[in-house]
Amino acid sequence: MTHSIQVKDLSLSFGSVSVLKNMNIDVAEGEFIVLLGPSGCGKSTLLNCLAGLLDITDGEIWIKGKNVTWAEPSERGIGMVFQSYALYPQMTVRGNLSFGLKNARMPKDEIDKRIARAAEILQIGPLLDRKPAALSGGQRQRVAIGRALVRDVDVFLFDEPLSNLDAKLRSELRVEIKRLHSRLNNTMVYVTHDQIEALTLADRIAVMRGGIIQQLAAPQEIYNRPSNLFVAGFIGSPSMNFLHGATVEAGRAFQFGATRIDLAGYEGGAVLDRPKAILGLRPEHLIIQDKPEPGLTIPAVVEIDEPMGADSLVWLEAEGGLKMSVRVPVERRLAAGSKVHLKVDIAKASIFDTASEQRV
Amino acid sequence: MTHSIQVKDLSLSFGSVSVLKNMNIDVAEGEFIVLLGPSGCGKSTLLNCLAGLLDITDGEIWIKGKNVTWAEPSERGIGMVFQSYALYPQMTVRGNLSFGLKNARMPKDEIDKRIARAAEILQIGPLLDRKPAALSGGQRQRVAIGRALVRDVDVFLFDEPLSNLDAKLRSELRVEIKRLHSRLNNTMVYVTHDQIEALTLADRIAVMRGGIIQQLAAPQEIYNRPSNLFVAGFIGSPSMNFLHGATVEAGRAFQFGATRIDLAGYEGGAVLDRPKAILGLRPEHLIIQDKPEPGLTIPAVVEIDEPMGADSLVWLEAEGGLKMSVRVPVERRLAAGSKVHLKVDIAKASIFDTASEQRV
Amino acid sequence: TDLEVTHWWTSGGEAAAVAELAKAFDASGDHWVDGAIAGGGDTARPVMIARISGGDPMGATQFNHGQQALELVQAGLMLDLTDVAEAQKWRDVINPISLLDGCTIDGKVYCAPMNIHSPEWLWINNKIYEDLGIPVPQNWTEFVASAPQVEAAGKIPLALGRQAWQSNLAFNAITVGVGGLDLWKKVNLDKDMDAAAGPEMLKVFQAAAEARKLAAKSTVQDWNQATNMVINGDAAGQIMGDWAQGEFAVAGKVAGKDYTCLPGLGLNAYLSTGGDAFYFPKLDDPDKEAAQKRLAALLVSPEVQVAFNLKKGSLPIRGDIDMSSANDCMKKGLEILKSGNVVPSGDQAWSPDVQTQLGDMQSEFWSGEMTPEDAQARYVEILKSGL
Amino acid sequence: MADVSMASAQPHSVQPRGAKPRRRFSGSNIMLYGVLFVVSVYYLLPLWVMVMTSLKGMPEIRMGNIFAPPVEITFQPWVKAWSEACTGLNCDGLSRGFWNSVLITVPSVIISIIVASVNGYALVNWRFKGSEVFFTILIFGSFIPYQIMLYPIVILLRELGIYGTLYGLILVHTIFGMPILTLLFRNYFSSLPEELFKAARVDGAGFWRIYFQIMVPMSLPIFVVALILQITGIWNDFLFGVVFTKPEIYPMTVQLNNIVNSVQGVKEYNVNMAATLLTGLVPLVIYFVSGKLFVRGIAAGAVKG
Amino acid sequence: MAGKPVGWRPFRNLNAKIAAVPMVLTTLVVFVGGTLWTVLYSFTNSKLLPRLEFVGFDQYRRLWSTDLWNAAIWNLAFYGVMSLIFTISMGFMLAVLLDQKIRFEDTFRTIMLYPFALSFIVTGLVWQWILNPEMGIQEVVRRMGFESFTFDPLHNPNTVLYGLLIAGLWQGTGFTMCLMLAGLRGIDEDIWKAARVDGIPKWKTYLFVVIPMMRPVFITTLVIVAAGIIKLYDLVVAQTSGGPGNASQVPAMYVYRYMFTAQNLGQGFAASTMMLLSVLIVLIPWAYLEFGGKKHG
Numbered sequence A, B: 001m002t003h004s005i006q007v008k009d010l011s012l013s014f015g016s017v018s019v020l021k022n023m024n025i026d027v028a029e030g031e032f033i034v035l036l037g038p039s040g041c042g043k044s045t046l047l048n049c050l051a052g053l054l055d056i057t058d059g060e061i062w063i064k065g066k067n068v069t070w071a072e073p074s075e076r077g078i079g080m081v082f083q084s085y086a087l088y089p090q091m092t093v094r095g096n097l098s099f100g101l102k103n104a105r106m107p108k109d110e111i112d113k114r115i116a117r118a119a120e121i122l123q124i125g126p127l128l129d130r131k132p133a134a135l136s137g138g139q140r141q142r143v144a145i146g147r148a149l150v151r152d153v154d155v156f157l158f159d160e161p162l163s164n165l166d167a168k169l170r171s172e173l174r175v176e177i178k179r180l181h182s183r184l185n186n187t188m189v190y191v192t193h194d195q196i197e198a199l200t201l202a203d204r205i206a207v208m209r210g211g212i213i214q215q216l217a218a219p220q221e222i223y224n225r226p227s228n229l230f231v232a233g234f235i236g237s238p239s240m241n242f243l244h245g246a247t248v249e250a251g252r253a254f255q256f257g258a259t260r261i262d263l264a265g266y267e268g269g270a271v272l273d274r275p276k277a278i279l280g281l282r283p284e285h286l287i288i289q290d291k292p293e294p295g296l297t298i299p300a301v302v303e304i305d306e307p308m309g310a311d312s313l314v315w316l317e318a319e320g321g322l323k324m325s326v327r328v329p330v331e332r333r334l335a336a337g338s339k340v341h342l343k344v345d346i347a348k349a350s351i352f353d354t355a356s357e358q359r360v
Numbered sequence C: 001t002d003l004e005v006t007h008w009w010t011s012g013g014e015a016a017a018v019a020e021l022a023k024a025f026d027a028s029g030d031h032w033v034d035g036a037i038a039g040g041g042d043t044a045r046p047v048m049i050a051r052i053s054g055g056d057p058m059g060a061t062q063f064n065h066g067q068q069a070l071e072l073v074q075a076g077l078m079l080d081l082t083d084v085a086e087a088q089k090w091r092d093v094i095n096p097i098s099l100l101d102g103c104t105i106d107g108k109v110y111c112a113p114m115n116i117h118s119p120e121w122l123w124i125n126n127k128i129y130e131d132l133g134i135p136v137p138q139n140w141t142e143f144v145a146s147a148p149q150v151e152a153a154g155k156i157p158l159a160l161g162r163q164a165w166q167s168n169l170a171f172n173a174i175t176v177g178v179g180g181l182d183l184w185k186k187v188n189l190d191k192d193m194d195a196a197a198g199p200e201m202l203k204v205f206q207a208a209a210e211a212r213k214l215a216a217k218s219t220v221q222d223w224n225q226a227t228n229m230v231i232n233g234d235a236a237g238q239i240m241g242d243w244a245q246g247e248f249a250v251a252g253k254v255a256g257k258d259y260t261c262l263p264g265l266g267l268n269a270y271l272s273t274g275g276d277a278f279y280f281p282k283l284d285d286p287d288k289e290a291a292q293k294r295l296a297a298l299l300v301s302p303e304v305q306v307a308f309n310l311k312k313g314s315l316p317i318r319g320d321i322d323m324s325s326a327n328d329c330m331k332k333g334l335e336i337l338k339s340g341n342v343v344p345s346g347d348q349a350w351s352p353d354v355q356t357q358l359g360d361m362q363s364e365f366w367s368g369e370m371t372p373e374d375a376q377a378r379y380v381e382i383l384k385s386g387l
Numbered sequence D: 001m002a003d004v005s006m007a008s009a010q011p012h013s014v015q016p017r018g019a020k021p022r023r024r025f026s027g028s029n030i031m032l033y034g035v036l037f038v039v040s041v042y043y044l045l046p047l048w049v050m051v052m053t054s055l056k057g058m059p060e061i062r063m064g065n066i067f068a069p070p071v072e073i074t075f076q077p078w079v080k081a082w083s084e085a086c087t088g089l090n091c092d093g094l095s096r097g098f099w100n101s102v103l104i105t106v107p108s109v110i111i112s113i114i115v116a117s118v119n120g121y122a123l124v125n126w127r128f129k130g131s132e133v134f135f136t137i138l139i140f141g142s143f144i145p146y147q148i149m150l151y152p153i154v155i156l157l158r159e160l161g162i163y164g165t166l167y168g169l170i171l172v173h174t175i176f177g178m179p180i181l182t183l184l185f186r187n188y189f190s191s192l193p194e195e196l197f198k199a200a201r202v203d204g205a206g207f208w209r210i211y212f213q214i215m216v217p218m219s220l221p222i223f224v225v226a227l228i229l230q231i232t233g234i235w236n237d238f239l240f241g242v243v244f245t246k247p248e249i250y251p252m253t254v255q256l257n258n259i260v261n262s263v264q265g266v267k268e269y270n271v272n273m274a275a276t277l278l279t280g281l282v283p284l285v286i287y288f289v290s291g292k293l294f295v296r297g298i299a300a301g302a303v304k305g
Numbered sequence E: 001m002a003g004k005p006v007g008w009r010p011f012r013n014l015n016a017k018i019a020a021v022p023m024v025l026t027t028l029v030v031f032v033g034g035t036l037w038t039v040l041y042s043f044t045n046s047k048l049l050p051r052l053e054f055v056g057f058d059q060y061r062r063l064w065s066t067d068l069w070n071a072a073i074w075n076l077a078f079y080g081v082m083s084l085i086f087t088i089s090m091g092f093m094l095a096v097l098l099d100q101k102i103r104f105e106d107t108f109r110t111i112m113l114y115p116f117a118l119s120f121i122v123t124g125l126v127w128q129w130i131l132n133p134e135m136g137i138q139e140v141v142r143r144m145g146f147e148s149f150t151f152d153p154l155h156n157p158n159t160v161l162y163g164l165l166i167a168g169l170w171q172g173t174g175f176t177m178c179l180m181l182a183g184l185r186g187i188d189e190d191i192w193k194a195a196r197v198d199g200i201p202k203w204k205t206y207l208f209v210v211i212p213m214m215r216p217v218f219i220t221t222l223v224i225v226a227a228g229i230i231k232l233y234d235l236v237v238a239q240t241s242g243g244p245g246n247a248s249q250v251p252a253m254y255v256y257r258y259m260f261t262a263q264n265l266g267q268g269f270a271a272s273t274m275m276l277l278s279v280l281i282v283l284i285p286w287a288y289l290e291f292g293g294k295k296h297g
């Protein structure tokens, strides 16, 4: 595996505010990395550092085996797609695509060839002589990608390229980007705060928080084995249900109020006895049933159910007023106030240490 | 059932542009109606007409049995919550809540009582002396609701109250609004273009397009029996799969390229033979299997699969280059290029006439 | 050679007089580039000084001689005209000689005096008095006495332009007229502050306060607008310098018949003489320098003096020329000059700083309600600051 | 209104239906337009006076009131103001000043706008250490009364050897136009999406290329505002025009002052008014023509949270 | 250039630095240099030409004991306060009027804005004529039969400042109105709707909701207007020349007068330094509000 991007000990501060803290990331050739995190966690900042649009405070950035820490953006072999697309409004699509090439004094026929190729890949041939104002959101997005494409770069950087679009278009373009990636096989770094995008697109997801990478792993790994409480809570909608309790019996059971849940079959490290621990259960890993099974179910009362088309979300209240959500098929309607029992699939659960917030 | 809101033959034009066309809606007391539709279809316009913020061109509006067509907004017994919340920025929360009441010369202790009640319902007691700038998005939203609440109105109007928030907060507040509704039991009219909101909140959804109501029905009805092609395509994410073909054999089968699908069990009207018809299949109503079953399956090739946490979306290409999507459990991984067969659940399918676009 | 000449002579009579200068200069093959700046000396001088000290000097420029250009000379920015003065024997022809002394610094001559301003004149419209059927006043006292009747006829007794220097001028005229020459000399030449604070001076202030009442309804700004009020018969009289005569002349009025002029306000036939002079900034160009000297010589020459002063209505700086064509008023002035009843003007006695402060104070006095006592106290204070 | 219809006591009460009836001449409307009319009179009065007076002959001015329209229209005052009025010996009216003003205004406007826009651009997109400090000082500079700077500028120009030349005046206008223009451009450029700038940098465009090819084409409104402000400002300037020039290059305002203040005999109000109008004509025309763009640009550049 | 970053790299973005040279030079040489120069020489007894003969605070002592200066300061203070109050309130009210979805908005706006295109010289002259009792408003009203009508603000020391105000407002309110209008248009439509639903009358909405929301616009306007007031000069020169007496003298005139007419540069510099000080008094709180609190993007 060759490294496409290496970030070594990268730090960045704005004045006294430290925004990125000692980051290390290796991105393999052709990999699709998604940077995911809440607003203000430094995703765009990191991307801008990679692009050379921000001067870093410390560390090194290598792209394709070259140290580009101090290189100009245009010399790094990267292309960038922005949230607002940042198309030059006064130029036609062709002008937008050729602007960078002309700057590099590329011969005219080579420019034409590249534009033709990009137009073909992105199917924007008929739009070449329009101005951005005359394009739809999706078309603009394609032109923005095209601008990176014609420059024949090794690395594509995307900064929330879909977040300005409505839900429908977003899901369509998501698929298109995925297709493009499988076709071009470029390295892509993609910033988003939409977890569906992250989960569907990424080879690996880097979950960030406060300028620090919390977990960098494949989507399913992150979804199923979040390395800490933050990642667990951040990924998944609705959020994972967190039960605050303790692990007892030398780590063989989880005690939550009057309920005790067997931990046999838990996939993780040594659980041990912890006076304060958190059991995390995703809504789709709970099954609603009428009968209790000791050590396997949690009693709860139905509050509201939310049908969402394909499935339905049931909100319940468990012991101690804890709100929990469970995903059920849409056909299953539950009356508010009915008493039920939630069966836990312990193999898909996560246990966190309350103090360190790390998964055990 | 008493009528809370009646809209009779309502039309509205801006100059020569007709935005709302001859609308008729009856809303029952305590009902939660969601207006759903693409941008620019007239949702906000309709809401503003109900609120008295726009003068209608023709028709009548009745609220609580009174003709309020010409009444001032403040006299209609409505409260409104805006997308941007429109809180008065320089007043404290208490000031925001009491401004309208003071203006109506309500006695001081009555004002205090109402604010206390609203604060209790919305749990904003500790925020009463803060200014809006010092509140989080969710808190602002509650204050905006509170402003309607203290006025003790019969009808709440919401104009995309959640669309400025991030996904996480949105889903939390959605549940809160639902709880509020079940507690207050007011009539609510809620504008959104987010179908999840519509599906989860509404007692009935009015799907609008170009100033005309396409379908006004309960969410499951709209989801499962969309009255026309537009509603079918608009609701559901990813979109319903549409197969363009013909109904044959006196309406007993659907012919799509070389594939023929049995229509036995279809829930709808008389299918008849139509040379041009469309079969609509939701992604979760298809099952991927290896073996064909004549009359029941559609052959297809896997293109991409998108794991989305709880489940996975598989994109396939069927006969004639038709892109289709199928929802599968996330554990099921399918290699790109593998040939599969999609089993149709015809009881949950919809057939549309190509010309009229109506469901048959 | 082109020479740019800046000055603030823009009223009708003045402009006609300047035309004479230009004509004479152009006749010698040079070219007079006129750089008139309207709005009076207070507006024009800053521009001139800024240009000279800014390194873009004009060929020649008007100043009131005295201390206005002193520092420019001291800074070596002005051309030394001593050779011209000697060649033309200025010391012999210029009368009164104090005019040339005003141009002389450390024994060198730096300016060419142009004319004599004698500010202390009272100008009276005869027709008003004829209409009223009373004799035309022959001095300030009579003028004041007749004022109530003038007022009763709906006329303004005394026209006064509302600019600081005009108030100052009126006050000085009253000083010489009412207070007398000795008082004037004591205060302004000997700088005797006791005299300035004394009872005689107070009388002057009281007289000025009286004059203030007469001028209360006069609201014009420019001096020539005030003169016009007299010419048109809106006002009975005006205290103004000899240059006012140019306006009467332009309006076609005849001295003695249509209007009366009373030097020294008719009380003391003395004139304080200041005047205009031309200074020549140093230009690093021998051609221009030669032209500057030609102009300097020309300005003092008898022909030009006659032509210029007849048009402007001011008095010439040399006593050896024929002014027979001068009118009544000018002749009065010439006589006083001949008799030697002259004193140098305030421009020569006090620095511009003091002059400005006096002007500010006077304009406040003339338009406000300041008592003569207060005014005198302020007056003394200002003079002291200039000692 | 609704109540009226509810109370069916009224014989021909109709159900409210359709558009709410509006009276065309409601009390508030009469108030509104009344106030606007009065205000307009206040604003238009001086213009009316100027135009009317400039079209009258002197006798009529002496007789009539300044607000009355002329009985007999004469364009003589305009002719005189333009080409005959005298200052000292120069009797070519405003015409000379007009061309001087053009000569002064055109280069001054162009240069000051170029300098200020490049500055604003550098301040927004190419921040360097201390740039904010300089900017703050510059803003302070815009509030310094000109009189304070007058003498130092005289010295500066003298040392540069351009005192009394057109260059000197252009420099002065550029310097004093810089603060407010830079502020305008800075605010405007910072309202443009920063991503565009970043995109251009990724595309390999340098400082000047981004400025000319990306920024300038997108900044028409603010250039219009700057243009209007500078043209009127420089055209109307009196102080610098009189202090830093000489008679050959006196701008029109100085010429106007000379004409108005060179009273020869009676004040010729008609000529003065004509001269005043002529002097104000250029900025007035510019405002009337591009006022709308100006307002829009102000909204984009000046009023920013 | 590889490896660890070095803090200061003078040649990075060289073009940007070159482009900033005019600004840096202007600020350093003209604004900072010129100001320091003026302050320095205010401690000398320079007369016609600047001379470094220091006299300590003499010039300031004399300045503050001069009636004219004190009068000028008071005149300016009075004019300034009135002008601020009226420019801003009138500007706002006009903007509100224009914001009522009226017909001919463009026309009215142009009418209000055009005086801004005219110089103070022109403004001063025109209003001098209109207010002139012999031919202006007074005369016209008298001719209509009100013989005893008196309206002669410019020649009465007690009213002359109002005369200036009439002209100053005429020239400046249009621009203020534009700024205010831009501010009004920037206010969220929904706020208006919310107030209507709350049943708040329009005037109350303006007073209690809109005006507080427009604080930044008011501050910007305040600073622009205040800066203009301190510079007030041309208008006075053209309209009253500081008269009658010294009733409409302003500091800028004092500075000009003493620097050039009185040939007492030291005094003029001292006066201008005091003006600068007053500018700082206006500006520093503003700069603190603008730049101190939040960082500008």
Ligand SMILES: Nc1ncnc2c1ncn2[C@@H]1O[C@H](COP(=O)(O)OP(=O)(O)OP(=O)(O)O)[C@@H](O)[C@H]1O
Residues within 6 Å of the ligand: A014, A017, A019, A037, A038, A039, A040, A041, A042, A043, A044, A045, A046, A193
């Ligand atoms: N120029 C700057 N000066 C100071 N702080 C900055 C600057 N740019 C960004 N920051 C801060 O750095 C942090 C990270 O910002 P960044 O834009 O990278 O967040 P983000 O993760 O992209 O958020 P979002 O999802 O909202 O785009 C934020 O707290 C922001 O306030």
Ligand SMILES: Nc1ncnc2c1ncn2[C@@H]1O[C@H](COP(=O)(O)OP(=O)(O)OP(=O)(O)O)[C@@H](O)[C@H]1O
Residues within 6 Å of the ligand: B014, B017, B019, B037, B038, B039, B040, B041, B042, B043, B044, B045, B046, B193
């Ligand atoms: N004041 C107006 N004048 C003219 N046309 C208007 C006006 N307000 C709205 N429209 C038009 O009316 C149509 C409906 O607008 P409306 O705001 O109701 O849409 P919407 O459904 O709320 O859309 P969105 O989801 O974007 O809020 C749009 O086409 C819009 O352009």
Ligand SMILES: [Mg+2]
Residues within 6 Å of the ligand: A043, A044, A045
């Ligand atoms: Mg970001």
Ligand SMILES: [Mg+2]
Residues within 6 Å of the ligand: B043, B044, B045
């Ligand atoms: Mg809307």
